[in-house]
Structure formats: structure tokens, C-alpha cells
Amino acid sequence: MFQYITRRLLVAIPMLLGAMSIVFFAMRVLPGDPCVAMMGDQATGGALADCSKNLGLDRPLAVQYVDYLWRSVRFDFGNSFRQGYPVSDYITRMFPHTFILVMASAVVAALVGIPIGIVSALKRRNPLIDYPLRIIALLGLSMPVFWLGILLLIVFSLRLDLFPLIGGGDLDGVLSMIRSGEMFTEPRDFVAGVGDVLHHLALPALALGFTLAATVSRLSRSAMLEVISQDYIRTARAKGQRERHVVYKHALRNMMVPLLTIIGIFVAIALTGTVLTETVFTRPGLGKMLVDAIGARDYPLAQGAITIFTMIIIVVNLAVDMLYAVVDPRITYR
Amino acid sequence: MALVRRADPRDLAVPGVADESRAASRGRLRRWLPVGIGLFMAVIMIVVATAAPLIAPLSPSAQFADSVLKGPGAIERHLLGTDEFGRDILSRIIWGARVSLEVGLASVLFAFVFGVPLGIVAGVCGGRIEMLIMRCADMLMAFPTLLLALIIVAALGGSLINEILAIGVALTPNFLRLARSLTLTIREQDYIVAARALGSGQLRVMARHVFPNTLYALVVVATLYIATAIRTEASLSFLGLGIPPPTPSWGNILSEGRQYIKCCPWITTFSGLAIMVAVLAFNLVGDALRDLLDPRLKGE
Numbered sequence: 001m002f003q004y005i006t007r008r009l010l011v012a013i014p015m016l017l018g019a020m021s022i023v024f025f026a027m028r029v030l031p032g033d034p035c036v037a038m039m040g041d042q043a044t045g046g047a048l049a050d051c052s053k054n055l056g057l058d059r060p061l062a063v064q065y066v067d068y069l070w071r072s073v074r075f076d077f078g079n080s081f082r083q084g085y086p087v088s089d090y091i092t093r094m095f096p097h098t099f100i101l102v103m104a105s106a107v108v109a110a111l112v113g114i115p116i117g118i119v120s121a122l123k124r125r126n127p128l129i130d131y132p133l134r135i136i137a138l139l140g141l142s143m144p145v146f147w148l149g150i151l152l153l154i155v156f157s158l159r160l161d162l163f164p165l166i167g168g169g170d171l172d173g174v175l176s177m178i179r180s181g182e183m184f185t186e187p188r189d190f191v192a193g194v195g196d197v198l199h200h201l202a203l204p205a206l207a208l209g210f211t212l213a214a215t216v217s218r219l220s221r222s223a224m225l226e227v228i229s230q231d232y233i234r235t236a237r238a239k240g241q242r243e244r245h246v247v248y249k250h251a252l253r254n255m256m257v258p259l260l261t262i263i264g265i266f267v268a269i270a271l272t273g274t275v276l277t278e279t280v281f282t283r284p285g286l287g288k289m290l291v292d293a294i295g296a297r298d299y300p301l302a303q304g305a306i307t308i309f310t311m312i313i314i315v316v317n318l319a320v321d322m323l324y325a326v327v328d329p330r331i332t333y334r
Numbered sequence: 335m336a337l338v339r340r341a342d343p344r345d346l347a348v349p350g351v352a353d354e355s356r357a358a359s360r361g362r363l364r365r366w367l368p369v370g371i372g373l374f375m376a377v378i379m380i381v382v383a384t385a386a387p388l389i390a391p392l393s394p395s396a397q398f399a400d401s402v403l404k405g406p407g408a409i410e411r412h413l414l415g416t417d418e419f420g421r422d423i424l425s426r427i428i429w430g431a432r433v434s435l436e437v438g439l440a441s442v443l444f445a446f447v448f449g450v451p452l453g454i455v456a457g458v459c460g461g462r463i464e465m466l467i468m469r470c471a472d473m474l475m476a477f478p479t480l481l482l483a484l485i486i487v488a489a490l491g492g493s494l495i496n497e498i499l500a501i502g503v504a505l506t507p508n509f510l511r512l513a514r515s516l517t518l519t520i521r522e523q524d525y526i527v528a529a530r531a532l533g534s535g536q537l538r539v540m541a542r543h544v545f546p547n548t549l550y551a552l553v554v555v556a557t558l559y560i561a562t563a564i565r566t567e568a569s570l571s572f573l574g575l576g577i578p579p580p581t582p583s584w585g586n587i588l589s590e591g592r593q594y595i596k597c598c599p600w601i602t603t604f605s606g607l608a609i610m611v612a613v614l615a616f617n618l619v620g621d622a623l624r625d626l627l628d629p630r631l632k633g634e
Binding site: 015026139153158268280310 | 364469470472473474476477478479480481484485486488489490561565568569572573574575588592595596599602603606607609610613614617618621
């Protein structure tokens, strides 16, 4: 087991390094000088040179690269060109917004996707059940999250006026109440704050969750199909057990193992989805921060956001691999 | 309750050839119907995109000052309404199909042309070459498709060619990995051993024996990636990083219409519908073809 974990860790490090290098060099060829973007076209040559020096852009590329890698290891991505704050502060502030969005959409996706996948696999010989479920999954897979988001906004925010049109609620306030312990002294305010956050979260989580549910349902359908064709299921049936018992006691539990790998794919798709979802719902978060940073040529911020995204994906995949080895001991011997 | 019921002529019928052939044809219909529907939708999209100048009722950039933000059917000449500049939404969507299809097909072709040979080389050669190629692919795979395409397009700037390049590069590792895994199974086959025994070199084995045998599965997967490419293009345009306006693309029509969802939801509704139908078409075809080829699902 230890050997396996070490091997996986050793594979992850060069991958992370490579991915960070891609980010660094891609950001360096961004069209437009960041100093011109900050100071405008009218800035004098001297002022631009000063700006470049302050930002460290006059140093050789190799030095900038090593510096970036070294700082990234310490979660120091420099200061945002436009706002001047440290990028890591920004990321720390935005991360909870993206985190709760991913978590809430995961709940929606699991609640919708897993049952659809299981029923679709078990009733695959019944076209009246399998076909509509597969069509729903296919629709979810084909529907762009930003379009679904807009449709939800049109119906539930504009027409029915049930949910807010923009924003993410006062999550910072809620978090500071948790940190300061105010949630116990002012429970009413705290509950109101949480309610407001959830109110803002509902539509984005539904939009992202539904599009993710399609992927989850397909993966759980194939996981179930894989399990249902195993010998132990046939044995269970041969023993005369009821179908319900076979499904719940034998199939469902074993299906969860291959389903674990979903988490890795899920996080990657969900994080990409947050870029679009946060933009549609004008919600604060890492995804929106990234899009805004690219638009504003603020490359420390963009670099920081992409590095964090990549780190999360690699680390989650690594964690899933390890979890997989824990759940299925055969893995480590391969 | 009568214990004996009257004999039904159907009871005497032995399940015969006719029943079996009916069941088989029903099975065939079930399997091929989604391919048919998907192909039909995809063909319509291709026809619309290629014949856009003939089909589109108006020019996609023509502005009508008298019909700004008019709803569908409010003015006879604008079937799906107009946008904030009085441009015809239907014409823009028809022209937008071109961009989606061009990016969809060209980026998948790019990924195929670069990914497949590299994957086959990795699979056939093995050793250090394989390790080098696969590690590079892993690095690119660390990014989700949209994120990688977003980085590249941000670096290069938004244009049709850059979008094709960005999405193509983002899809390449997928083709590479699939081609490699297919090659790994093919290279153990007897006919490869026979070809080598007959004196075929590495290049000949790869080009004449491995490549044709991977093609079937790769083409199926390519169909699915066209859907991914179309969706990624729409997402990039929606984020304002795709083809710059005024050239219509479904993503940028939707993005522009976003500001007017309160008064004029038809702009976003129709452009989004176009994206969904196009993605659905290629997903249906690819999906159904994959099911047909998946041995596990055969005979279901």
C-alpha cells in the first residue's frame, strides 16, 4: 500500500509541474502588455518601464518561471495587477463560494443521477422505462449549463420572482459568524444569513447539478451493468433471493466501488462548470474570478486561479486513487 | 371461475421463424433508431451551415432600426425576432451554425491527426518514447477541456483559427490515449506477429495493420468529441473569448442576449436551443454507435 501511494505521488508531482509550466508560458504570451492594460495607452515609456520593473516583468523569463514555481509551492501567487491585493487572499475569499456551489451541485447530481442510472440499468430491457431515462440523461449531457442557467433565471427569477437574479449572498458574513462564534450568540441572524446564501445558491446548484447528473447517471448505469453481470449476482439469484434483495444487498454495495472513480471526473467537470455557472448567475467564485482576470489581462490572478483549479483536480484524483486502493485491496497488487 | 378456457388458436402456434425475425427486426430498430434520428439532425445542421447564404432570409449583420428587440413574429420578416441592433435572430442562428460546425469538425480533425499517430507510436514502440508521449498527454489531461481551451484561446486571442487550435489541442490527449490503448491490444494479435515475421518494419506495421484496425472505434469516439467541441466553442464564445462579434456564433448571440433576458428572452432561448440540438445530434449518433460496438451491451 505504502509503495503504491508513493508511486502515485511521484507520478502526480511531474504532472502538476508540467501543468503549471503550461499555465505560466500560456500567460506570458497573452496578447497585450499588462502595464498598458493597467496604465492605458497614454502612459510614457518611462512609466511603463517602471511598471514592468515593479511587477518583475523585466527579469529573464527563466528567472520569472523559477520564481513562479517556488512561490506557487508556498501558495504565493503575487499581487493582482489591477486590485493590488495578494492573489492568495482573493483565492481564499472566493474558494468557499465555489466550494459550496460544487458541493450543492454534487448533491443535486447524486440525487438525480444515481437513481436514474441504476433504474436505467436494471430496467434496460423495458424500453418504456430505459428510453425516457436515457433521453433525459442525453438531454442533460447536451444542454449547456449556461443556457439552462438562463432558462432557470427567466422562469424562476424574472417571471415568478422566487430567487435572486445575481450574487452569492453574504457567505463571508456567515463564515465570519462561524469563526467568531456569533452563530451561537446570534442564532437568528446566523440562520437568516445561511438562508440567504442557500436562496442564492439554489438556481446555480440546480443548473450545474442537472448537467452533472447526466454524467453521473451514465457512469452509474455502466457501473451497475458491470456489477449485475458478475457471477455473485447470478449466484444470489440462483439461491432464490428476491430481486430487491439482490439489488440492495449485492449489486448496490459493489457498484459503489467503480462509482468512486466518478468523483475524480466529477470534480473536473464541476470545476469547469463553475466557470460558466458563476458567470451566468454573476456569482462570486474562482470561476468568475478567472474569466474576469483573463478579460482584464490580470495574469497573476488568472495564473493563480488556473493553478488552483489544476491542483484541486490533480489532488482529488490522487485522493480517489488512494481511496480506491483502500476500498479495493486488489488494486495495490497490480 | 371456469377452469377450462376455450382453446385459442394462438396457443397452438409454435414460436417460429416469423416471431424470431420480428423480434430481431424490433431489436434492430431499437438500436438503429437513435443513430437515424441523430444522423437526420446532424445532416440538417450540415445542410443549414453550408447553404446558409441561400437559406438565411436576411443578412446576419443587416441592422433594422425600425425593428429593435422585436419578439418572434412581431414583424413578418423576422420569424424568431430581432436583437438589440435590429438584426434578424433566425439569420444569425443559421450563420452561427457555420462557426459551430467548422470549429466542431476542424478541431476534432486536428486532434485526430495529431493524437492518433502519436498514440499508435506510443503503443507500438513502448519504452521511453511511450513514457515521454504519455507524460505529455497526462499533463494536458490534468486540465478539463474547457479550461485548457480557455487558457490557449486567452493566450492566442479569439478567432476562428485560434478556437479550432485551442479546442483541437485540448482534445488531442483524448485521441492519443484511446489510440494507444487500442494499439496495446492490437499489437498482441497474431496478424501483427505474422506481419513482423514477414519482415514488415515498425512504420509499415503501424500504418498498414494497426491504424486501420483502430479506425472503427476512433471514428465513433470522434463523433462524440464533435459534440464536445461544439459545446466548448459555444462556452468560449459565451465567455467572450471566442469569435469576436459581429460574426455570429451561437455562443456570442446567447451572450449578447443575456443582457436582455428580462424583456427579450427569445434571443437566448433560440440560440441556446440551437446549441443543444447540435450537441444532441452528435451525441445521439456517437452514443448509439458506441452501444452498437460495445460487446457488453450487444444482444441486450
